[in-house]
Structures are given as C-alpha cells and as structure tokens.
Amino acid sequence: MGADEQLLRVLHDEHAPALWGYAMRLTGGDAGRAQDAVQETLLRAWRHPDVLDDGRGSPRPWLFTTLRNVLIDEWRARKIRPEVVTDELPELSTPDHADAAVQSWLVADALRQLSPQHREVLLECYYRGCSVAQAAQRLGVPPGTVKSRTYYALRALRLALEERGVTA
Amino acid sequence: MTDGFAHDAAPYVLGALGPEDRRAFEEHLEGCAPCQAEVRGFAGLPGLLSRLPAGELPAALAGEAEPPGPVSVVPAVMARIRSERRSRTRRAVLVAAAAAVIAGAAGAAATEVLDRPAAAVAFTPASAEVPASAEARLTDVPGGTRIDMTCRYEGELDGRAREYVLLAVPKGGGEPARLGSWPVLTAADYGMVVVVPMPRGQIDRLQVTNATGRSLLTLRP
Ligand SMILES: [Zn+2]
Numbered sequence: 001m002g003a004d005e006q007l008l009r010v011l012h013d014e015h016a017p018a019l020w021g022y023a024m025r026l027t028g029g030d031a032g033r034a035q036d037a038v039q040e041t042l043l044r045a046w047r048h049p050d051v052l053d054d055g056r057g058s059p060r061p062w063l064f065t066t067l068r069n070v071l072i073d074e075w076r077a078r079k080i081r082p083e084v085v086t087d088e089l090p091e092l093s094t095p096d097h098a099d100a101a102v103q104s105w106l107v108a109d110a111l112r113q114l115s116p117q118h119r120e121v122l123l124e125c126y127y128r129g130c131s132v133a134q135a136a137q138r139l140g141v142p143p144g145t146v147k148s149r150t151y152y153a154l155r156a157l158r159l160a161l162e163e164r165g166v167t168a
Numbered sequence: 169m170t171d172g173f174a175h176d177a178a179p180y181v182l183g184a185l186g187p188e189d190r191r192a193f194e195e196h197l198e199g200c201a202p203c204q205a206e207v208r209g210f211a212g213l214p215g216l217l218s219r220l221p222a223g224e225l226p227a228a229l230a231g232e233a234e235p236p237g238p239v240s241v242v243p244a245v246m247a248r249i250r251s252e253r254r255s256r257t258r259r260a261v262l263v264a265a266a267a268a269v270i271a272g273a274a275g276a277a278a279t280e281v282l283d284r285p286a287a288a289v290a291f292t293p294a295s296a297e298v299p300a301s302a303e304a305r306l307t308d309v310p311g312g313t314r315i316d317m318t319c320r321y322e323g324e325l326d327g328r329a330r331e332y333v334l335l336a337v338p339k340g341g342g343e344p345a346r347l348g349s350w351p352v353l354t355a356a357d358y359g360m361v362v363v364v365p366m367p368r369g370q371i372d373r374l375q376v377t378n379a380t381g382r383s384l385l386t387l388r389p
Contacts, residue, residue, distance in 0.1 A: 004246070004249060005242070005246055008242055008245055008246060008249075009242055012240060012241065012242050016240075016241065025224075035241060038241050039241040039244050039245055039248075042241060042242075042245050043245050043248055043249065044325070046245065046249060069324075100219070103216075103219060104219040104220060104224075105224075107216050107217065107219055107220050108220055108224045108227075108228040111220070111228040111229060112228050119228075119229045119230075120229075122182075122217070122229070123225075123229045125179055125182050125184035126182045126183075126184070126214065126217055127217075127225060127229070129183075130184065131184055131185070131186045132179050132184050132185060132186060132189065133186055135184065144175075146179070146184075147175040147176060147178065147179050148174075148175045150175065150178040150179045150182065150184065151174075151175035151177070151178035151179075153178070154178045154181075154182075154210050154213055157213060157217075158209070158210070158213060161213075161216060166216065167212070
C-alpha cells in the first residue's frame with residue numbers, strides 16, 4: 001500500500017494542479033465536478049501504470065485526454081436525466097475534436113511553464129502582432145534583446161511542447 | 169551560431185521582423201545553413217501558438233498558476249483503491265465457495281490437489297482488437313479439473329456494462345460447460361477458481377466470451 005500511495009502522491013504533486021485547471025475550465029468552474037474528475041483521472045492512471053513509464057514521455061497528454069473523457073461520460077450520463085437536460089457544456093460537446101481540444105490545452109499548459117519574460121515577448125511579437133522595434137519600445141529594451149528573448153522563448157516553448165508530446 | 173543573425177530566426181517565423189530586417193535576414197538565409205536549420209526548427213510553432221483556446225490567452229500568458237484544488241484528492245483516490253481491492257478479494261472468495269459446491273456435487277474435495285499444479289498458460293486472443301488478456305492453470309483434482317483463471321480487462325472503462333463468461337468446451341464437440349461469468353467494471357484482475365467435472369484430457373479448450381457469445385480468448389490445454 002505504501003508504494004501505491006507514494007506513486008499517487010508523486011502523480012498528484014506533478015499533475016493535479018494542471019488537471020485541476022483543465023477540469024475547472026471544462027466544467028465552467030464547478031469545483032465539485034472538477035474534483036471528482038481529477039480523482040477519477042488519477043485513479044485510472046494508477047490502474048494503468050504503463051502510462052507513467054518514464055520511457056513513454058510525459059503522461060500529460062494521456063491525463064488530459066482521460067480527464068476530458070471522464071467529463072464527457074459524466075456529461076452524457078447527466079443528459080439522460082431529464083432535470084439536467086438543458087445542461088450545456090459546449091467545450092465537451094464535440095468529442096470528435098478531442099485531440100485538437102487536448103492539444104490546444106497542452107499549448108496553454110506549455111506556455112504557463114515559460115518564464116514571465118518569455119511569455120511577455122511572445123505576447124508582443126506573436127499575439128499582439130508587434131514588430132521587433134515596436135515590442136522593444138513597449139518593453140523598454142533594445143531590439144537585439146527582443147530578438148534574443150524571442151529566440152530563447154521559442155526554444156523553451158518547443159521543449160515544453162515536446163515534453164507534452166506535442167509536435168508541430 | 170556566431171553570425172550577426174543568430175537570433176533572427178525566431179522573430180522571423182513569428183512574422184515580427186520589420187521589412188528591412190526581414191529582407192536582410194532572407195538574403196543571409198540563402199547562404200547560411202545554421203540559420204536555415206533554426207527556421208525549420210521553429211517553423212511549426214506559430215501554428216501551435218495559434219491553437220491556444222480562445223479565452224486562455226490572458227491566463228496562460230500571465231502565467232497564472234492553476235488554483236490548487238480545495239483539498240488533495242489523494243485520500244479519496246486511496247480510499248477507492250482500497251475498496252476496489254477489497255471487492256476483488258471478496259469476489260474471489262465467493263467464487264471459491266461456488267467451486268467448492270460444484271466439487272461437493274461431484275463428491276470430492278475441491279482443494280485436494282493430485283498433481284503438482286502446472287504453470288499458468290496464457291489464453292490466445294481471437295484478434296489484436298480483444299481488449300483483455302487471461303491466463304489459467306489447470307490441475308487434476310478428484311472428480312475433475314481445477315481451473316485457476318485470471319482475466320484482465322485492458323480496454324477503456326467507459327461505464328458500459330460488460331460481462332465476460334468462461335466456458336469449457338469438451339473434446340468431441342459436446343455442449344460447452346459454463347464455468348462462470350463476471351462483470352467487467354474495473355481494470356483490476358478478475359480471479360476465478362472453479363472445478364469442472366471433466367478430466368483434464370477431455371477438455372478441448374477454455375474460452376472467454378462476451379455476453380453475446382463471441383469468443384474473445386481461447387486456451388487449449
Ligand atoms: Zn546565419
């Protein structure tokens with residue numbers, strides 16, 4: 001029993017915060033359902049120790065996919081009951097796009113892991129569409145610094161995505 | 169990377185180089201293999217960045233830590249693991265009791281083993297799609313054959329009710345004996361001990377089927 005609990009604790013410490021964030025998003029902030037879903041996901045991971053095998057890379061994609069499936073199942077079961085038939089979960093209502101949904105969440109998960117400077121430069125140079133010169137002005141650093149930060153930001157992002165099994 | 173364009177590949181793939189910078193970099197790029205490799209290495213990232221879910225941009229870029237769950241779910245998961253184990257043990261005991269009844273009907277002691285138990289042998293799946301595996305050990309006992317079987321369901325547990333059945337098919341095409349069935353509710357191993365009133369030499373094969381009778385796993389002793 002000791003080994004199980006230890007495995008579970010490691011799993012929890014490493015992945016529960018990210019799973020919790022995803023569950024809260026998918027349930028529209030329903031803490032009770034989010035908690036049940038995280039619990040079920042960790043239980044399934046414990047039952048499938050091969051997904052935690054180091055040789056297989058990060059279990060994040062498997063965990064996110066499982067969490068999403070847990071919530072889809074739960075959502076379908078609730079839909080059968082007439083009193084909750086109006087319950088809408090647009091995020092979950094397209095199971096055909098499960099891979100795309102999980103992948104985009106993995107991108108958000110990877111971005112969260114970057115340093116504030118790296119996230120900031122990606123926000124300016126990609127999402128805001130600024131040029132290097134504009135970003136330099138907004139951030140108050142020389143253009144060369146914007147270029148090098150962008151460079152290291154993309155390297156860090158690529159690594160974080162690879163760790164999550166996401167390849168371009 | 170010692171050239172003056174060492175970091176330009178990144179803003180270039182993001183589309184952030186101004187017109188002059190871009191022209192200069194593209195000219196340089198034609199003759200610089202390391203910069204070409206950098207561009208190729210980054211090329212897929214803008215597409216991935218564009219897939220960030222709508223509404224996630226501020227939270228992800230602000231690096232907001234995910235709020236911790238209100239309580240750790242570890243104790244709850246541990247409780248479920250323990251109860252799963254308990255119910256597994258209970259099932260095994262129930263089946264053993266049933267086996268003793270069968271053996272009693274055959275007028276013999278169920279647990280008296282005549283031969284040394286043979287090694288467990290794996291069942292052969294009917295196809296690569298079968299989401300389960302099983303193994304069994306057959307032992308001669310007075311009045312028949314004792315079968316120790318373990319079955320593991322390896323497919324997705326999607327909440328659908330599934331039932332598996334263990335059959336012993338006698339040689340010569342007789343009626344298969346139904347040795348037991350069990351619900352597939354968890355990924356925990358399901359164990360069954362049963363005494364079939366048939367000498368080992370008369371058993372053509374053991375079969376695990378689903379509720380509709382489709383054979384999933386076969387073992388020929
Ligand atoms: Zn170069």
